[in-house]
Amino acid sequence: MVGDEPAVVNRKVVEQWIEKIGLPHSTPPDNPEVILIDLKPKMIIIPGEKFMRVSLILGNVNQISTERREMLYQRLLELSGQMNLMKASLHGDTLAFDTDFDMACIDYREFKDGIINTLGGFEKFKKQIAHFVQDGMI
């Protein structure tokens, strides 16, 4: 940590960072552990003890036809190879682009870069999964 960075990064500090970046956010009533970033697409921030995860929600995999799922999964794994610090993941039925942060060494600059990287990565790769949009994703 440098300068005026807090010694311990916790949920409150993360909320302050989100406000400093200027992102609209809320706490889902059914899941007070997470922070919801009210953008389109939605982002969910899950602060943990060791790691914090930022998930950009792509959509529900059940909205993709079975025949095209294999192609989509392969494309997402290929995109994960091209992404920096971000990866495609499947949480139950929900596909997302995830970025993990190590709570032991995260600071505001890294967090802000990570958010920008996540949004930029989504914009960069959106076209490459755009043909799945007609199936209702994103």
Added chain:
Amino acid sequence: MDRITPVEIEEWIKRMGFRYFVDPELKDYNGLVIDIKPRIIVYFSNEMRYSHIMTLLKPLAKIDVPSRERFFKQLLETNAEWNLMKFVIMFRTIGIKIDFDLDSLSFDEFKDGFKALAVAHDEYKRLIEGQESDNMANAMYG
């Protein structure tokens, strides 16, 4: 903190006691091949902001067509469980990859990444391939 350069990364690899060679196929990525098992490649992003270490697990061509969807789904589900590490497809091959930000990378973090890849390789063998683990992590790193 100054951005870590490929030359410094090469010094770190030597410091870790690994032998390596330059693969002409990785020339465009400033890539090196680390001569250990599992085979690990080290390469860089175009703008030299990120360094990547990656195991090469299985060529895409070796995955049975009927089981591909289930296999890829398992990899994406595992990605959701892992932190700072991911299954990817690069060079037409399934692999496990870690990205490092060269603006904040330390030698210890880089070194820990190699052990994490060896542990993940063992997990892959056991959970996804359903094979006996090679215990690479123990063999290499104790």
